[in-house]
Every structure is written in C-alpha cells, then in structure tokens.
Amino acid sequence: MASQVTVFVENKPGRISKIARKLGDESINIRAITISDMGEYGLINIITNDPDKTAAVLSESGFSVSRKQVIAIVMEDRPGGLADISEYLHRNAINISNAYGFILEQGDKAVLILEVDDYARAEKLIRKGGFHTLTRDELHNL
Amino acid sequence: MDELYWNRAIETMPRSDLAILQLSRLNRTLERAARSRSYRGRLPESVRSLEHIRDIPFTTKQDLRDAFPDGFLSVPQDEIVRLHSSSGTTGQATVVYHTRNDIENWAELCARSMYMTGVRKTDVFQNMMGYGLFTGGLGLHYGSEKLGSLTIPASSGNSKRQIRLMKNFDTTVIHITPSYALHLYTILEGEGIDPKKHLHLRIAFLGAEPYSEETRRKIENLYGMDAFNSYGLSEMNGPGVAFECTEKEGMHLWEDSYILEVIDPETGELLDDGYEGELVLTTLHREGMPIIRYRTGDIATVYFGPCPCGRTHRRISRIKGRSDDMLIVKGVNIYPMQIEKVLMDIPEIGHNYLIEIDNVDYLDTIRIKVEVVQEIFHGDIRELEGLKRRVVEELKNEILIRPQVVLVEPNSLPGSEGKAVRVVDRRTRIG
Numbered sequence: 001m002a003s004q005v006t007v008f009v010e011n012k013p014g015r016i017s018k019i020a021r022k023l024g025d026e027s028i029n030i031r032a033i034t035i036s037d038m039g040e041y042g043l044i045n046i047i048t049n050d051p052d053k054t055a056a057v058l059s060e061s062g063f064s065v066s067r068k069q070v071i072a073i074v075m076e077d078r079p080g081g082l083a084d085i086s087e088y089l090h091r092n093a094i095n096i097s098n099a100y101g102f103i104l105e106q107g108d109k110a111v112l113i114l115e116v117d118d119y120a121r122a123e124k125l126i127r128k129g130g131f132h133t134l135t136r137d138e139l140h141n142l
Numbered sequence: 143m144d145e146l147y148w149n150r151a152i153e154t155m156p157r158s159d160l161a162i163l164q165l166s167r168l169n170r171t172l173e174r175a176a177r178s179r180s181y182r183g184r185l186p187e188s189v190r191s192l193e194h195i196r197d198i199p200f201t202t203k204q205d206l207r208d209a210f211p212d213g214f215l216s217v218p219q220d221e222i223v224r225l226h227s228s229s230g231t232t233g234q235a236t237v238v239y240h241t242r243n244d245i246e247n248w249a250e251l252c253a254r255s256m257y258m259t260g261v262r263k264t265d266v267f268q269n270m271m272g273y274g275l276f277t278g279g280l281g282l283h284y285g286s287e288k289l290g291s292l293t294i295p296a297s298s299g300n301s302k303r304q305i306r307l308m309k310n311f312d313t314t315v316i317h318i319t320p321s322y323a324l325h326l327y328t329i330l331e332g333e334g335i336d337p338k339k340h341l342h343l344r345i346a347f348l349g350a351e352p353y354s355e356e357t358r359r360k361i362e363n364l365y366g367m368d369a370f371n372s373y374g375l376s377e378m379n380g381p382g383v384a385f386e387c388t389e390k391e392g393m394h395l396w397e398d399s400y401i402l403e404v405i406d407p408e409t410g411e412l413l414d415d416g417y418e419g420e421l422v423l424t425t426l427h428r429e430g431m432p433i434i435r436y437r438t439g440d441i442a443t444v445y446f447g448p449c450p451c452g453r454t455h456r457r458i459s460r461i462k463g464r465s466d467d468m469l470i471v472k473g474v475n476i477y478p479m480q481i482e483k484v485l486m487d488i489p490e491i492g493h494n495y496l497i498e499i500d501n502v503d504y505l506d507t508i509r510i511k512v513e514v515v516q517e518i519f520h521g522d523i524r525e526l527e528g529l530k531r532r533v534v535e536e537l538k539n540e541i542l543i544r545p546q547v548v549l550v551e552p553n554s555l556p557g558s559e560g561k562a563v564r565v566v567d568r569r570t571r572i573g
Contacts (some may be wrong), residue, residue: 042521
C-alpha cells in the first residue's frame with residue numbers, strides 16, 4: 001500500500017518551491033509530484049519516501065493536508081505498458097480518478113500511481129491480475 | 143409574579159395606560175438628562191404628549207463618543223456603582239454608567255424576560271457568555287439571580303469544564319452563542335454524550351451573533367431544548383431590551399422602560415409599524431445616564447397587532463443589519479449580517495470568511511473568501527467544488543446577487559477572535 005499526501009494551495013507564486021524546500025530541509029525525498037489545477041487553487045499530490053513525516057512537516061507549516069491510499073504498480077518501462085494495466089482495470093470496472101507515474105533509477109521499470117474510487121477492491125484485483133504493487137517499505141527504499 | 147407573567151400588571155398593561163406611563167417617565171427622564179453636560183440646554187423641560195418626542199434631536203453613537211467618558215452622566219459620580227464600556231474597535235469607546243437603581247431595574251428586565259421564556263426559580267442557569275465589560279454575561283447573570291434560579295457564572299470557553307458543570311449541577315438553562323452551541327455539540331458527541339438523553343437542558347438563550355431560523359431549529363433539535371432570540375445593546379443597558387416569548391414570533395420590546403420609534407435611516411422620517419427601518423430608543427428608567435432618541439443603527443420591523451401571549455408590548459423582528467454597514471452592490475441593498483447568517487449555516491465555513499467588494503470595469507463584484515482549513519480538507523476536488531457551489535447558491539437566495547467564492551489557504555484571512563474585519567469594500571466612490 002502506498003500513501004499519497006495531498007496539499008491545498010492557492011494559485012500564487014512560490015507555493016511549490018515552499019513545499020519542496022520544507023521537505024528538502026527535512027531530508028524527505030520526493031518520488032513524484034503532480035498538480036490538479038483548478039484555476040484559483042490547486043491540489044498538489046506528493047509521493048515521498050516518508051509520507052507520515054511529509055504530512056506532519058507540511059501540516060506544521062500551516063498547510064491543509066490530506067492523506068490517501070493509492071496503488072503503486074511497478075511496470076515495464078516499454079510502449080504499451082500503461083495500456084495493459086488500464087485495459088485490465090477497465091475490464092474490471094475500476095474507475096481511476098487520477099494517475100501519474102515516475103521512472104525508476106535503473107531505467108527499465110516505471111511506477112504507476114493510481115487514485116481509485118474503491119481502493120480495497122482495486123488493490124485485490126490488481127494483485128490477482130499478476131501486477132506487482134509496491135508496499136510502503138518498498139516505496140521507502142527505492 | 144404568577145404562573146405566566148413575572149409582572150402581569152406591566153406586561154399586559156393596556157396600550158393607553160402604557161402611553162400614560164411612558165409620558166410621565168419620559169418627562170422625568172428629560173429632567174434628569176438635562177443635568178448632564180451633553181444634554182444641558184438641548185432638551186425641552188417637558189413634553190405635553192408622546193408625539194412631541196419627535197421635536198427632540200436624535201442622540202447618536204458619535205455623540206456618545208464625543209462625550210467620552212462622562213459627558214452624559216446625569217448624577218454625581220459617587221452615585222454610580224458600575225460602568226460598562228464598548229470595545230472601541232471601530233472608534234472611540236463609549237461608556238455607560240449605572241446607579242444602583244439602574245442595575246436593579248436592568249436585572250428586573252432580564253428576570254422578566256427570562257421568566258417569559260419559562261425559566262423558574264427551580265432552574266439551574268449556566269451562563270456561557272463572557273463576563274466583564276461586555277454586558278451579555280453580567281446582564282443575564284443578575285436577571286437570573288433576581289428570578290431566583292441557581293446561577294453558574296461559567297463564562298465563555300473551556301468546553302470540557304462547561305460539560306462537567308452541566309452534568310454535575312443538572313443545568314437546565316444556558317446562555318450561549320449559536321456558533322459555540324454547535325461547536326459544543328461536536329465535543330459532546332466526542333465524549334459520547336447525547337444532550338437529549340444525558341443532560342437536562344430545556345431552554346437556551348442564543349445571542350451575540352446573527353443567526354438564522356434554520357440555525358435556531360438545528361440547535362433546538364440537537365439539544366432537545368427551546369432556543370430564544372433576544373435583543374439588547376450596551377447603550378440601552380445590554381440584554382433585556384427585547385425578548386421572545388414562547389410564541390417565538392418577534393421580540394417584545396419592554397415599552398415601560400424604553401420608547402420605541404422606527405425611522406428611515408436616510409431621512410430620519412418616522413415610520414409606521416410594519417415598515418423596515420432603524421430602531422430609535424429612549425431610556426425611561428435610567429438615572430445614571432439617560433439617553434434620549436438613540437439611533438441604534440439596527441434595522442428591523444415592528445410587528446402589527448397583539449401577541450397571543452397576552453403581552454401588550456410591541457414586538458420587533460430579528461435585526462436585519464446595521465444602517466451604517468449597509469452595502470449597495472449592483473444597486474441592491476445588502477447587509478453583511480445577511481451574508482454572515484447564510485455562512486453561519488454552513489458548518490464547513492463557520493467564521494472562516496472574508497467578504498470583498500470590488501468594482502471591475504464599472505461592475506460591482508462580491509467575492510467571499512473561504513479558508514480551506516484542515517478540518518474540512520479531504521484532498522477531494524469534487525468536495526471543494528461542491529462547497530463552492532453550495533455557498534454561491536445559498537447566498538444568491540438571500541442577497542439576490544451571485545457572488546464569487548474563492549477558496550484560500552488556512553490562516554490567510556483575519557482571525558476569528560473578537561471583532562475581526564469581515565467586509566472589505568475596495569470600490570472607489572464616484573462623485
């Protein structure tokens with residue numbers, strides 16, 4: 001199980017740099033970051049090596065923070081890799097509300113992060129489908 | 143005192159008799175007031191009929207400020223036993239001085255008001271309003287003691303202690319702000335206490351903040367008690383000027399102690415019952431600091447006709463707003479209190495907002511900034527957008543203008559403590 005930290009930010013200069021600096025100062029390593037931009041505000045989703053500490057640090061800095069369980073799937077970094085997974089989820093009627101990814105250092109594998117509506121069912125299905133999901137520890141030690 | 147009335151003779155006095163009482167008390171008041179520096183030479187010695195009161199000039203908040211601290215004092219200072227003072231957040235503070243009789247008469251009005259809602263000497267009254275210079279706490283405290291109820295001067299805040307007091311002493315009556323009543327309920331829930339089952343509350347006085355009928359009913363349902371609305375201002379003592387009876391249809395303004403007039407705030411012209419306007423009040427009982435024709439700034443309507451409860455004192459509506467903070471946006475009159483009332487009904491928002499009015503390309507815009515505090519943030523865009531839509535729709539129903547709602551980060555708006563500035567009008571006046 002992976003944990004994503006979501007931060008509410010106003011759309012004004014310097015918000016991302018402020019967040020990144022706070023995490024950097026606390027030796028937290030950012031694995032992936034995406035922004036859902038709603039115009040006047042946005043939600044920043046962050047995957048780090050230490051989600052508990054990330055949430056605590058940002059909360060102490062005065063941000064509104066939310067935690068969410070997300071699915072982190074390891075996949076081959078090759079054309080069609082994402083298609084395989086999303087087709088499988090589609091066949092099983094799992095709705096993806098957000099998806100993003102990052103490539104692992106070795107370069108041959110990528111991690112796909114999925115926000116889904118029904119986490120428990122999705123997690124089970126994905127495992128049954130033979131995909132490799134990352135645990136919290138695995139994410140930490142990447 | 144009988145089963146229904148604290149003072150039957152006064153409360154049900156025929157209006158013609160009430161008018162005679164008012165005239166004699168007004169003339170005594172004029173005589174007293176003329177002894178103060180500020181009124182000296184400005185008042186007639188007496189009036190022959192109540193109608194002639196309209197020949198006397200108004201007294202304004204500014205007059206009270208200019209007279210700081212004691213220009214309106216009508217007795218030697220050694221007759222004074224207490225003073226209350228406004229916070230002075232919006233200008234020079236104003237001071238009101240009370241003699242021993244003034245305190246006694248004020249307590250009498252508060253006792254009468256509380257009795258009217260059903261409070262009896264067997265009740266236990268927990269007063270959760272702030273004590274001190276603010277009149278809300280001490281006013282009902284004295285009223286309750288006068289009435290004979292066991293009075294717990296709990297003052298505001300410290301929820302755990304409030305709950306402990308309610309449990310230990312079987313509190314039946316509370317005096318509380320509506321927002322605190324809602325907050326306290328969440329604490330009670332957290333402790334597994336259902337007020338309907340585990341507490342003995344039956345009456346609440348909600349005050350010190352504007353709130354809607356919806357909020358009243360919600361609080362009544364959550365706690366299983368009757369909640370009453372009241373009206374008071376420190377210049378007229380404080381609480382106990384007007385109070386709801388058990389009909390909950392308007393607040394009886396105690397006309398044996400105050401003369402009530404309603405005027406058009408623009409022209410000063412006197413309005414008949416049923417027309418919305420600014421309340422103008424004259425004290426009829428006060429010795430230390432009588433005030434004649436005081437422009438309260440509060441906008442309300444006087445109801446037509448008698449009340450089924452049998453009291454003859456006229457009723458006023460809820461206060462719609464204050465004449466001095468009325469905004470004209472897109473040609474529509476809006477009182478910030480109307481906006482506040484709507485926002486208070488949306489628990490996610492509470493006190494977390496700022497109203498901004500701008501003029502963009504000659505068009506007025508009204509924008510409500512709402513803080514996305516930790517408690518309401520669940521990382522869900524749909525939820526946030528839903529909240530925005532809800533605020534827009536509910537405000538549009540109340541003020542008839544579609545506002546813009548902007549979500550902002552926590553702690554970016556002025557704090558919710560005390561009298562924070564909640565309206566910013568950035569329009570440049572033309573002409």
